Every structure is written in C-alpha cells, then in structure tokens.
Amino acid sequence: MNEPFLAAPPPRWFTIPAHRPFVTDLAKGLYDALAPGGPEALSDAIVLTPTRRAARALSEAFVEVAGGRPVLLPQIRALGDLDEGEPPFEPGDLALDLPPAISPWRRRFELARLAADHAPALGRSLDAVQALELADALAAFLDSVQIEEAGDLDRLDGWVESELARHWKISADFLRLATQAWPERLEELGLIDLTARRVALLRLLAERWRDTPPEGVLVAAGSTGTAPATADLLRVIAAAPKGCVVLPGLDQDLADKAWDKVDEQHPQGAMKRLLARAGIDRRAVRSFSAPAPGDARGRWRRRIVNEALRPAEATADWLDQIRQLKSEGAAAGVDPIVAGLDGLCLVRARAEEEAAAVAALALREALETPGRTAALICPDQDLARRISARLARWGVTADSSAGSPLAGQPVGALLGLMTRAVVDPLDPVLMLALLKHPLTRLGLEPEALAARVLVLERYGLRGTRPRNLAVIARRMASPVDSDGVPGRRRKALDDADRLLARLQRILAQAGEAYTGGDATPGEAARALVQAVEALAEGPEDGDLGALWSGPAGEAAASLMAALIDESDGLPETTPTQFAELVETLLDGETVRGGAGAHPRLKILGTLEARMVRADLLVLAGLEEGVWPAPAPTDPFLSRPMRAAAGLPPPERRIGLSAHDFAQAASAGEVLLLTCERRGGAPAVASRWLWRLQTLARGAGVAIPGREDLLAWARALDAPIASPPQHLRAAPRPRPTPPLSARPVELPVTGVERWVRDPYAVYAGRILKFRTLERPGEPVDARIRGTAIHAAFEAFAEAHPDVLPAEAESLFAGLLVEALVEAGAPEGRLPREAALAANVAPWVIEFERRRRPGAKLLIEQQGRHSFKTGRGEFTVTAKADRIEHRGHCADILDFKTGAPPSKKQMESGLSPQLTLTAAILHFGGFQGMGETLPGELVYVAVSGGRTPGREEIRARLDESLNLALAAYEGLRKRVERFEDEATPYVSWAAPQFIDSHGGDFDHLARLWEWHVIGEGEAEGGGE
Structure with a gap:
C-alpha cells in the first residue's frame, strides 16, 4: 500500500490486482501496518476469509512475511462460502438465540422421506436411491432460496406462468407440498435448516458490528459477496471505524462502456453486483498492494486477460484497445502484448491421458528447483486424480483439496462388497473379494488366512458358480492330491471349510435384517456394520485393525452412524436397493487427507485458487463443458420461474468460474492445458482460450507453447x-x-x-x-457342450432300442438336468429350458432316422x-x-x-x-x-432358430x-x-x-x- 490502509475515512474498499499473490500481499500489508504497534495490534485484528483453506494459506503467508520470526497471528476466521457449504464465523453468543442446525446427513435423509411422501404429486413412487436423488435436488432448491432470501415460498403459484409446459405446473405443485411440510418437520425436531441458520448468523453478525463495531482492525478479504447476506456484511465491515474489504482482482482498467456491459457470465459480474449493492463506485476502490519491482510484466498480463474476457458486446473496439495498449507500452519501452504473454504458455494434448502426463511433467519440472512451488488448478476431479497418479510414479504426493471418493478407499470397497454379498452370498467372486480384502482378518493371522483362502479358492470356488453350499462341499471332498501328503491336505481342506462356514454365517447374519421382507436402512446399516466388523476382527477380541481409522475410516464410520441413527426418513429397502443406496452414498463422500504430501505442491479447486498462488500454476481442464461447466439445470424451476422467484440465473456460476480463471491466468508463470478429445469424442477448447488467442492474433503474436513437454509426455511410455x-x-x-x-x-x-x-x-x-477355471466360470459353449454330451449319453443308455412316447420331454428334461449339474445359474434356466424344448423334437427325429439297423x-x-x-x-x-x-x-x-x-x-x-x-x-x-x-x-446342436444340423463330412x-x-x-x-x-x-x-x-x-x-x-x-x- 502507498499509505496506511486505515488512513482514509470509511467506507474502505480495496482490491489486490489479479497478477499479485493475494494472501502474500494481504499478509504483508497487515503486518507492515500493524506490527510496529506491538504484537497485540496484530493479534487483536480480525481477518475474515472465504474458506478455511484460504485461512490456512493466510496463516502461512504471515509466517513468510515475518521472515521466520515469531509472530502473533490475527484472528483469522472463515467467513463461510454459502455456495460451497462452509460454516460461517460464529463470534460470541450470536448463535444462542438460534435453534441448532440439522446435521447434513439428517437433513438429507429427512428430505428423502419428504420427497418419497410427496412423490405421488409427480405421478411416481420412489425407492431409497431415487428418493435420495430427489432430496438432493430439493435441498439445492431450498439452499438457493434461503441464500438469495427469495421471499415467501407460499407464492409458488405466481412463479408459474400460464404459457409454460404442464410439467412445470406439476413441479410447482410438488414444491408447494414439500416446502410446506419441511418447515413443519424442522419445527417438530426443534432444529433449523443449515443454510437458513448461516444466513441468520450473517445477518446477526452484520447487525452487531453495525451497532457495536469491534475495537480492533476488521478485514474481510477474498470474498465477492455473491450471497445478499454476505454482501451486506461486507458493507458493514467496510464502514466500520477500523474496517476494510479487500476484493480479489477487481478490474479497474476496464473501460466504462465495457463495465456497463458486464453481466452474470463476466468475471467481474459478482463484484459489480457487490459494489452496486454497497453503493460504491468502482473508481473509489483503491489498490491494497504497493508497487513492486518487476511488477510490469504482471500488470500487462492482467490487462491482456481482462481485455480478452471483456463482455462480448464490448469487443467491437478490440483493435482500438490493442493500439491503446501498444501506445501505453511504447511509453515504457515494451510491447505490452509480448510482455503480457511472457510466462504464459498453451499446450494442446490429444486426450486426457496425455494431458495428465503433460501436467505431471510440468509440476515435476518445477519441483526440481529448490524452493520453487507449483500448483494445479483443475475443476475436473477425474483429470486431477489422473495427474496425481502420474505424480505418484515419481513418489510425489500432492496436497489435493478434491480428495478422493470414499468408494475407492479400502473401507468403502469393503462396505460395498459386503452389501453385494448379502444380495448374492454364493457368488464366488464376491466371496473371494471379501476374503482377500486387506482389512479382512476373521480372527486369524494374515499368513493363516491367506493359506486357507488359497485352498478354498482352488478346490471350492473355481469353476462354475455353485448352486448351494453342498456343491462346494462336494468339490472339496476329493480334490487332486498335489503334494502327496493326504493328512496335511485333509487338514488344509478342513480349515478352508471352517473359513467358508464362518463367512457364510456372517453373511447370513447380515441378511437377518430382511427376515420379515424389506428392512429400514437403519436396520440394514446396523447389520452391515456388524458384518464388516466380524470380517475385520483380529485374533484378539475387539481388535478391528484399521477398519475405522484414518480419514477414510472416520468418513465411513460417520456415514454408517448417520444411516443407523438418522435415516428414519428413508423408505424401506430390499437387499439390492440397500446395496445401491450404500454405493451411491459411498460415491458421494469425499476423503481428504494431506498426510505425506509434498510441501511445495498443491492441487486446488477453482475457489481456493482465488487466494493461493504458486511459482507455477497449471490450469487444466480448459474445455467447454469442463471449465466453464455448463449452466446447471434446475429440475424444479424453469428460467422464467427462477426470475419470478428472485433467484439468480444459472449463468451466474459461469461468471464466478470466469473470475477464478482470470485470477489464475494473471499469475507470473502459467501453463494453460486443454485436450483435443475427451472421452473419445472431439472437445472444444474453453471460450476463454479462444478469446485469449483471438486477442493475441489481433496483435500479430501467438501464445507460446511447450512442445518439449508434449514430446516428453509422448516419449514417456513410447x-x-x-x-x-x-x-x-x-x-x-x-x-x-x-x-x-x-x-x-x-x-x-x-x-x-x-x-x-x-x-x-x-x-x-x-x-x-x-488351466485353472475362473471363479464363477460362466456357462459358456464348453460347458453347454458337456451338458449336450451328457444328455445324449443318458438318453441312449436309458432307451437303447425303442424310443418312448414322451421321448421329447424326456430328452429336454435330461438336457436341463445336465445343465443344472454343470452349474447353469438359476436365472438362465428358463432360457435353457426353452432351448431344450426347441431342440428336443429335432433330436428325437434324428434318433428315429439313424437308429434303425445300428447298434449304439x-x-x-x-x-x-x-x-x-x-x-x-x-x-x-x-x-x-x-x-x-x-x-x-x-x-x-x-x-x-x-x-x-x-x-x-x-x-x-x-x-x-x-x-x-x-x-x-x-x-x-x-x-x-x-x-x-x-x-x-x-x-x-444349438436349440436356436435352427435347432440342430447333421453334417456328414465323409x-x-x-x-x-x-x-x-x-x-x-x-x-x-x-x-x-x-x-x-x-x-x-x-x-x-x-x-x-x-x-x-x-x-x-x-x-x-x-x-x-x-x-x-x-x-x-x-x-x-x-
């Protein structure tokens, strides 16, 4: 800053330009202004950030600007981004007069029951998974209404215009029923909706600070005030005696005509709305960052990015703007376009795998320089995980804000396998998956368990699917003696038998919840937990190993506890429906853990990237439909209905994404990464890349590439x-x-x-x-051939001379019986019976024609x-x-x-x-x-359209x-x-x-x- 940030009278609005490191400049400005007043001056300050991760980054920045000296940090609190679902700052006794918030799981399950109860209004009935999906959509609607404080939901009839399609009227009827029942249910529980409580807290906080401002310094930094309650709180903070608001990357160079055209999809759209709501002219916002040596390149980069992303209606004078930029650069002795593109490069990969390799190589290259930091910003979590896997090739683990699905963690996989095994306890593949799972111990040491599983797999579970346990017992009664030691073999088989019996008892106990038919998800979840704990139990009683430990174990335990205690609202389920429900919940849960992560490497979502900066930023996923993502589809409200309700248009999300991109692209060294194909189909580069390239071509230059990175990526596995x-x-x-x-x-x-x-x-x-048969070997042509041979043999032995009157039905029965003995699954028997009935007449005709004069x-x-x-x-x-x-x-x-x-x-x-x-x-x-x-x-012999053919070869x-x-x-x-x-x-x-x-x-x-x-x-x- 050029002057102490509290020297000017309130309201105080500042911005840190997009090309500057936000948290570093913020920490340096606060430290330089407050640290000379003593340690208490800094520790008494309150700094509000959008997210918890931004708060952690600011804490690290204070340590950096203090030069490693001990420093008493300000009170850094996460203001709470309502759209991202983060809890807000709760100072003092503000929350005492508010009811407690309903837990996220309880809310989700209660809304699922409400959706199932009112589904007839939509003309359908719902199972647990469908009710949960509709509940999530309903929760998003309620959150949107509460965040925007859209008003009375009783006016739903006024949101539907007569010319709209009938299904929108049905949707409004459902919403009316649901939104009337939901507050009543919350009141009955003595709770308040989570989002409504957050909005109320922000309103109370704004009211308190308006009436009694804090005595210390009060700073809100990094928020764009997308929610009305947040915007009003920022206005109060800016007007406080020692308060100020620091905006991220407000474009102060954009022409007034272009500023007037800024809409919801523009990077500056959110801040334009915020300033308008606060009654602040854009020119009144000052820069929080003091000019720094070598800042010129960053300033030109910021200008180029902002010009490239100006409103489409204001791009007619692009060539004039380029000439104006060049004249400004000529005064400084530089070409502003070339200087702005310095440090920015663009790589076009063929597909996702190549993009992941390029990104991983760029990040790995940055880490080769001591002290150099790198970060990946990617909204596509699948691509981010691919890049993480590539980095793991070199033993590099990144601190990822995205985390990974609980379903992919060992405990999540075990829970999913157990639910499927309860549905089908004789599936040999599922049994082996459970027995070989790393968390399974069944009271045995690992070596003993592995030995018994090996015997059970080889002699009992390989081959066609067993119809019952007796089939497995017969297989294991007389296996081939491979070691020549019958006593040792018999003991190994007996141990394997006991292991199988124990597993089947666990599966049977897990299925007891469905003894009376369907079961509530709570009952089924309780049985599921008992089953997986029985699997994981070690040699000592109560020793469950790593089942519920670590971030993944804690997440799984929380999920199971929520299902047991808070899922009363979900409809009853069959075993199959419960398995689908658990898999859906596991896929939706994310496990985050930065243990062992590289200290100079981060993988960030777009929101965290507003405030976190690194020496190298890799922006990946720059394709239309990824970044920016398409405008979300509201399953309940059409665009006119949203407008009538006072809800923001879907395009607002695109504008926020554009702001995140502009912030990141203005950093010092940036790699822009896009794919020519995604999912095997051609992909279109992000609109922001097209604009940057168009602007550069208009100036007669091109965005530099990194052909060396592409070559390395293609040579890596070639x-x-x-x-x-x-x-x-x-x-x-x-x-x-x-x-x-x-x-x-x-x-x-x-x-x-x-x-x-x-x-x-x-x-x-x-x-x-x-050759070893696979577990659950399918009844393929080889096995059907064995059954055909067995049927012909049995029929000829039973009727060697005269064919009986019911010969066709007898042969068909023998064929089906042979298929059952060969292991045909029960679900295929109707089809096989039909084929047998179709082939039997041809077979009997064949027998009557060939038997005369022959001894078989x-x-x-x-x-x-x-x-x-x-x-x-x-x-x-x-x-x-x-x-x-x-x-x-x-x-x-x-x-x-x-x-x-x-x-x-x-x-x-x-x-x-x-x-x-x-x-x-x-x-x-x-x-x-x-x-x-x-x-x-x-x-x-086939039994198909041509049941059989007699082909004489000689x-x-x-x-x-x-x-x-x-x-x-x-x-x-x-x-x-x-x-x-x-x-x-x-x-x-x-x-x-x-x-x-x-x-x-x-x-x-x-x-x-x-x-x-x-x-x-x-x-x-x-």
Missing part, C-alpha cells in the same frame, strides 16, 4: 525405436525339450491341437501345466499304437457315439458350436474324426475288431482313405518331433488364431510377437 539387444522383445518361443520329455501318447483332440498349436502340447503335456456304442474308448524310431507312439480316442452297422460303423461327434469344415478335415487341420476312424479300422475299439469306417458325422466310400491319410500324417509328425531340433512353436497355423484361441497363448506371448510382425506360418514348426 516403445524404444531401436532398443539395445538386452531391451528388445523376446522372439517367438521355440522350445526344444529333450526327446525323453516328449509325449509318446496323445488323444485325437490333442493331435488336432498339436497340428494347430504345438506350443499348447508342450505346455500341457511336457510342462504339465493345467456311447462314449467308447479306443487306442492304437505304432512303432517309431524311439519306440512306440499311442493315439487314443473317445468317440461320442459309434453306430455299428455290421459291415461298417459310423462315427458321430456332437458339437454346440460350428464344426470343422470338410476342407479342414481333408487338409489334416482337424483330424479328430479321421484319426478316430483309423483307430476303428485297426481294431482299436474293444469288442469291435477291425471295422470299416462308415460315415464321419458332426452333429451340431461317407463310406471315402472315409477309409481319409482315415489312412490322417494316420500317415500322424506318423510323419511323430517322426519329425523325434528330432530334438524340431521346436514346439506357438500357432503353426496362425490363420486360426481368432477362431481357436488357446489356453496357453499368454505363456507363448502370442499377441506380442504376432502383432510386431512375426506371425507368419513357420514350416520349421511342422
């Missing part, structure tokens, strides 16, 4: 073009195991896999790898051995069905998918049936002797030749692989990769070498 040998991708695997390890016996299906994918034979037959042999085992250079090789087969007709035998194979083509059979790519025919020809099937192969048939006159050709091909293959130099390559027939995926493709790194160009067929593998 593959190296010519990596050194030790970093190059490994080539296609070509294992050559010793001859003694190579298989000497294969089934015909294994031979088919050998032809297509030798590596699969290497992994399965030589390395002895076995079902699931027959056959084998044949031949001499090789190393000894003997055996090929085996299990024929789905052989129809022995005396002189020959037809071979049938049942498929649920597309069977191999005849060309594939003839080429040797699909030798299953032809090799089975060869075994039949050489007498490999017991009790049949050498038999001439007849028809080779694939039976495709008839009697050609099947023997095909069988002998396949047999000779097998002999040659065996001979080739008896050479230890012959490798077991992955996918020797790569043209079938898409249609015949293998279980071991990931081990062979199939897509790695296939994508980079080594996917051609390799004759050497054959």
